[in-house]
Amino acid sequence: MIEPRHAAPLLALALAPLMTGIINRTKAFFAGRQGPPLLQAYFDLWKLLRKGAVYSRATTWVFRAGPMVGVATGAAALLIVPLGGEPALLAFPGDILLLAGLLALARFFIIAAALDTGSAFEGMGASREAQFSALAEPALLLSLAALARLTGGLSLSDLFRDITPAAWVENGPALALAAAALVIVFLAENARIPVDDPNTHLELTMIHEVMVLDHGGPDFAYVLYGAALKLWVLGALVIGVLVPWRGPNPWANLAAVVAGLFVLSVAVGVVESCMARLRLLRVPQLLTVAGVFAALAIILLRR
Amino acid sequence: MILLTLAGVVVLVAGAGLALLLDRRPKWASFAGAGMAMLGCAAVFAASFRMLIGGDAEAIRWPWSMPLGAFSVALDPLSAFFLLPIAALTGLAALYGAEYLQSWTGRKSLGMAWFWYNLLAAAMILAVIARNGLLFLAAWEMMALASFFLVAFEDEQERVREAAWTYFIATHLGTAFVVALFALLAAQTGTLDFDAFGPISAPTSGLLFILAVIGFGAKAGFVPLHVWLPEAHPAAPSHVSAVMSGVMIKTGIYALLRMMTLLGEPQPWWGWTLIAIGLASGVLGALFALAQHDLKRLLAYCSVENIGIIALGLGLGVLGYTARSPLLAILGFGGALLHVLNHAIFKGLLFLAAGAVAHGAGTREMDRLGGLLKRMPWTGAAFAVGAAAICGLPPLNGFVSEYLVFFGGFLGGVSISGHFATAGFLAVAALALIGGLALAAFTKAFGIIFLGEARTEAAGRAHEPGMAMRFPICLLAGACLLIGFFAPVTVLLLARPIAAILPMGEHAVDGYLLAMAAQLRWFVLLAAVLAALLAALALLRSGLLAGRSVTERGTWDCGYARPTARMQYTASSFAQPLVDLFRAVLRTRRSLDAPQGTLPTKSASLSTATGDTFTHKLFRPAFGGVTRLMERMRGVQHGRVQLYVLYVALTLVALLVWRLGVARP
Amino acid sequence: MSAWIDGVLVTLILTNLAVLGSSRLNACIRIIALQGVVLGLLPILVGEGAPTIRMTLLTAATMGLKGAVFPWLLLRALRVAGIRREVEPFIGYNWSVLAGLLSLAASVWLGGRLPMPETARSSLVGPVALFMIFCGLFVIVSRRKAITQILGYIIMENGAYAFGVVLLEEIPVLVELGILMDAFVAVFVMGVAIYHIQREFDHVDVDQLDTLKG
Structure with missing residues (x-):
């Protein structure tokens, strides 16, 4: 029999690009524009998959491997990230570290692929990505460690199962701090405002977009899809903390979490509509703040 | 299995001798040195692997005509676990070195290089299986000496000589603490045999632990005792760097672990010390x-x-x-x-x-x-x-x-x-x-x-x-x-x-x-x-691209017409954001020769260099102080034999007075 | 209830760190005003049973003074004396925040070892009070301007107040009012003093006061 935990990864594979669509639609609404259709991300993927490719003469197999690793790690991460209180398809103690490892693996290859083109612009993006992710990593792991301390769970599935409304009543401030840290990491890792502006048109100011300037055709489709999966995975962590209510019906819980992810997308769109990107020098401070939040959560829980 | 290990050591020592004898014929010296190194390492590898998957611990003890000394060696699982990478990497690096050193044929003595390489391998193995303090110290010192000569391989270069001396001094400062450790142990227990060290009570064991952390940490590269690593490893030939960085510094970890098993009940603050060291070393x-x-x-x-x-x-x-x-x-x-x-x-x-x-x-x-x-x-x-x-x-x-x-x-x-x-x-x-x-x-x-x-x-x-x-x-x-x-x-x-x-x-x-x-x-x-x-x-992807146009062009250059390879991001520009964020610790020096005028005629340049903050802020001033102190004491040094005899006599008299008068039991 | 106390404590910690990391005097003053208001809530949350009238009045007075009067005085001093809006620290903002985190760790450790009376509803109140005192000291020591020294002093006073909340079942009105009056006079006098120093020397950098000695 198909259970929600079997369906969740497939659902994610299917719905992840929709989050981008919702974000863009929200931004269009706030700007008073019609905006692209909700399904635009799917159209883009379809278009790109049917194209040929142009490669730089400077590139090697690393350039071609980067996007594939991005999609593969994202899809593998879907197997261990739980949705809606149900355990994930694969749940085992220590999968938290594996999730961080998968994200790092994708980052390694995306950075390497950017450097493979030999372009100064892509090198610049790669350098920034390396800097920000180095600072985001402690915040991510510390906030997950805080949640683990709260729930006593050593696997993502145990950990998110025990974040319930009762836990919020008991340890609200700590949970809020951990959630805030996760939100900052979510925004930074997915290259959203206030860390990176996905809509910018000047290569000098970009981080993620500039790293994939040279990708085209199916490779670029992989890049976009991989980014969508990452958005879903990290979003699922945020929603796992922020939406603790569970009903008796696991399918309803799953639906609630998916709805939560869409609301999160709307929220991201709202943030992007009313905030500007931070100066690059400020971003490390923001990420440090995330780390401080997580550390405070741990101090609160240590008693 | 211990006999096979010792046989490996013997093969290595023999290889060292053979390489030295064949020094006149570089090709043969290489062949003999690298071949014997691989053979010896293979034997040790086999022995330690057998041990790990379930051999019995074995020990050998031969008397040695040194006070407190004995040729006491043993192969237990802990030793075997450290021998495994030592043997594997040293053997593989020997194969690599045989080709790598070829380009120095005629300019350098390859026989000498292989002599020290084989000795280094033998010393590392001996240090890990030694069960007597004196034997361990002998192997430890041999290891330091052999690696010093290997670091100084290209001694015609000023930088290499300096690196070698830095290493020499650092490692001997560490050894001084190790000697103090064993001296204290001998004073406490009356023996230097590892098996005979009884459990040692709390305050003394703490002191011994500190001595071990400093002494062995200098070899392992704990911050701030790491300053020799970034000097010595680049200076040495690459196969030697691989061995030094890959396994030689681990003998420090091994020795620390071995000491901890001998010192009795560990205290929580030992763990905290190690965590603090790990944190500093890891992040810095x-x-x-x-x-x-x-x-x-x-x-x-x-x-x-x-x-x-x-x-x-x-x-x-x-x-x-x-x-x-x-x-x-x-x-x-x-x-x-x-x-x-x-x-x-x-x-x-x-x-x-x-x-x-x-x-x-x-x-x-x-x-x-x-x-x-x-x-x-x-x-x-x-x-x-x-x-x-x-x-x-x-x-x-x-x-x-x-x-x-x-x-x-x-x-x-x-x-x-x-x-x-x-x-x-x-x-x-x-x-x-x-x-x-x-x-x-x-x-x-x-x-x-x-x-x-x-x-x-x-x-x-x-x-x-x-x-x-x-x-x-x-x-x-x-x-x-x-x-x-x-x-x-x-x-x-x-x-x-x-x-x-x-x-x-x-x-x-x-x-x-x-x-x-x-x-x-x-x-x-x-x-x-x-x-x-x-x-x-x-x-x-290959299915999708099959039959479609796949072309190769130059990297997209954002409209710039004449990109060159020199316009790529460099190592220093890639690291700049993080280096800048941590500039208070890294203290990177920038030397900028800025372009001048509206139409600069002279070429401009920018370079950055990150030295070791601990060398510059901690050890240089400290050693500078020592040097100044020593210079002040140079007055004592006249070169007259009579005066030296006087010094000796005065010291003896002072000791006698102290022994009989002050410290009388 | 303990979640509310935790919330207040977290806000206090965060406001302190924000003061350490902020580069604008205006922002610092407003953050400290917020800190004063939040701090006023603490006795009500920690106290057992319904708050008494005296307590409510006291709380209202504290909040009014710390949340409105002090900031108004300070902002006015800033404006009148024409002080530049930068904090001008001796120690950079990032390192200040780091120092703040270290002192937080130290005060959690110390607070765990201090003997605290049973009334403390949250074992973190003591450490946070200690932390605020450290932060206040740090601000006084590590910043250049006279006005930042007042800010540091207010933060320290807040810390002392928080300590009082832990130590005393119900703070004797007189003691508390005395402290408040002290702080008020201090802020007032220093506001005036700053104005005059400014007029005399065209700056208010305390590290240059040593040129005054004969």
């Missing part, structure tokens, strides 16, 4: 690695970082032991031990690859390289594997050992209360930061050297080395993958060494490790899923 090592432009210097700092991870593991292990949490103790010590093995593999690989780069392109300066992957596909691919492994990325071996330590930190933080939890969270935060910084450092190393386009003509003409150099590199890369994919089997190998450290039965340790292995099986499953996904995506 990664930061300084990131800021370097010389590939081998970067790798040397990265060794400091990995020693930090090992120290974190040991610290968690000690805390787990004192908190009566066997699982935490096993995770900490097991992770540290496995990281010793893994680091030997990938650091050996990276140093050997760095040698191949220097050999093929003529420089180790990252900013003069670039695009080497196209010219050196094998070395480049192996370097990529090593770089990913050293960053602790799944599914490679580095992830497995870091995972054990990391999981130990989580477990300590989640399930244990009091200050143990704080230590666990500290370890988690430190490991996360170290991981991120290491990723930045190694994407920089791999990206700037092997990807993009050649920045100089020499880099454009780079070539692959021959088979003798390529084979060890590829074999080590294979080992990275193998240990990663067979992680559940590998952790079970840890059972016997851990049982030698912790006072638990082998059976109990095995039980915990089986649970870990079950956990790691999930991880292997996911690694397999990842591989399958990658294969499917690659197939899909």
Whole structure:
């Protein structure tokens, strides 16, 4: 029999690009524009998959491997990230570290692929990505460690199962701090405002977009899809903390979490509509703040 | 098995002698030196592997006509676990060295080089199996001396001589503490045989622990005693750097562990000391690695970082032991031990690859390289594997050992209360930061050297080395993958060494490790899923591209008409944001020759250099003070024999007075 | 209830760190005003049973003074004396925050060892009070301007107040009012003093006061 935990990864594979669509639609609404259709991300993927490719003469197999690793790690991460209180398809103690490892693996290859083109612009993006992710990593792991301390769970599935409304009543401030840290990491890792502006048109100011300037055709489709999966995975962590209510019906819980992810997308769109990107020098401070939040959560829980 | 190990040592010593005898015929000397080194290492490898999978511990004791000395050696699982990487890497590096040293034929004495290399190998092995303080010190000193001469191989260069002296002084300062340690032990117990050291009571054992941490930490490269590593490792020939960085510094870890098993009940503050050292070494090592432009210097700092991870593991292990949490103790010590093995593999690989780069392109300066992957596909691919492994990325071996330590930190933080939890969270935060910084450092190393386009003509003409150099590199890369994919089997190998450290039965340790292995099986499953996904995506991509237009152009240049390879991002520009963020610790020096005038005629330049803050701020002033003190005491030094006799006589009289008058029992 | 106390404590910690990391004097003053208001809530949350009238009045007075009067005085001094809006620290903002985190760790450790009366509803109140005192000291020591020294002094006073909340079942009105009056006079006098120093020397950098000695 198909259970929600079997369906969740497939659902994610299917719905992840929709989050981008919702974000863009929200931004269009706030700007008073019609905006692209909700399904635009799917159209883009379809278009790109049917194209040929142009490669730089400077590139090697690393350039071609980067996007594939991005999609593969994202899809593998879907197997261990739980949705809606149900355990994930694969749940085992220590999968938290594996999730961080998968994200790092994708980052390694995306950075390497950017450097493979030999372009100064892509090198610049790669350098920034390396800097920000180095600072985001402690915040991510510390906030997950805080949640683990709260729930006593050593696997993502145990950990998110025990974040319930009762836990919020008991340890609200700590949970809020951990959630805030996760939100900052979510925004930074997915290259959203206030860390990176996905809509910018000047290569000098970009981080993620500039790293994939040279990708085209199916490779670029992989890049976009991989980014969508990452958005879903990290979003699922945020929603796992922020939406603790569970009903008796696991399918309803799953639906609630998916709805939560869409609301999160709307929220991201709202943030992007009313905030500007931070100066690059400020971003490390923001990420440090995330780390401080997580550390405070741990101090609160240590008693 | 101990006899086979000793036979290996004998072969190595014989190889050393043979290489020296054949010095006149460099080719034969190389052949004999490298061949005997590989033979000896193979014997030791076989013995230690047999020991690990279930041989009985064996010991030999021959009398030695030295006070308190005895030729007492033993092979137990702990020794065997350290012998495994020592033998494997030293043997492989010998094969590599046979080709690498060829270009010095005629200019340098190859017989001498192989003499010291074989002696270094023999000394390392002897240090690990020695069970008597005096024998250990002899081997330890031999190891320092042999590696000193190997570092000074290219002694015509000023920098190399300076590096060699730095190493010599650092290692002997460390040895002074080791001597003090053994002297104190001998005074306490009346013997220098390891087996006869009884349990030592609390305040003394603490002092001994501190002496061991300083003495052995100087060899291992604990911050701030690491200053010799970034000098000595780049100066040595690459196969020697691989051995020194991959395994020689681990003898420091081994000796520390061995001492801890002898010193009796550990205290919580021992664990905290190790955690503090691990934190400082890990984070600072990664930061300084990131800021370097010389590939081998970067790798040397990265060794400091990995020693930090090992120290974190040991610290968690000690805390787990004192908190009566066997699982935490096993995770900490097991992770540290496995990281010793893994680091030997990938650091050996990276140093050997760095040698191949220097050999093929003529420089180790990252900013003069670039695009080497196209010219050196094998070395480049192996370097990529090593770089990913050293960053602790799944599914490679580095992830497995870091995972054990990391999981130990989580477990300590989640399930244990009091200050143990704080230590666990500290370890988690430190490991996360170290991981991120290491990723930045190694994407920089791999990206700037092997990807993009050649920045100089020499880099454009780079070539692959021959088979003798390529084979060890590829074999080590294979080992990275193998240990990663067979992680559940590998952790079970840890059972016997851990049982030698912790006072638990082998059976109990095995039980915990089986649970870990079950956990790691999930991880292997996911690694397999990842591989399958990658294969499917690659197939899909080639299917999609089949029959469509696939063309090659120049890199998109944002409309600029004349891009050159020199406009690529450089090593220093890649690292700049993080280096700038941590400038208070790194103290990078910039020298800027800015362009002047509206139409600059003279060429401008900017260069950055990151020296070692500890050298500049701590050791230089300290040694400067010592020098000034000594200069002031030069008045004592006249060169007149009569005066010296007077000094001796005065000292003797003073001692006599003190013994009979003041310190009378 | 303990979640509310935790919330207040977290806000207090975060406001302190924000003061350490902020580069604008205006922002610092507003953050400290917020800190004063939040701090006023603490006795009500910690106290057992329904708050008494005296307590409510006291709380209202504290909040009014710390949340409105002090900031108004300080902002006015800033405006009148024409002080530049930068904080001008001796120690950079990032390192200040780091120092703040270290002192937080130290005060959690110290607070765990201090003997605290049973009335403390949250074991973190003591450490946070200590932390605020450290932060106040740090601000006084590490910043250049006279006005930042007043800010540091207010933060320290807040810390002392928080300590009082832990130590005393119900704070004797007189003691508390005395402290408040002290602080008020201090802020007032220094506001005036700053104005005059400014007029005399065209700056208010305290590290240059040593040129005054004969």
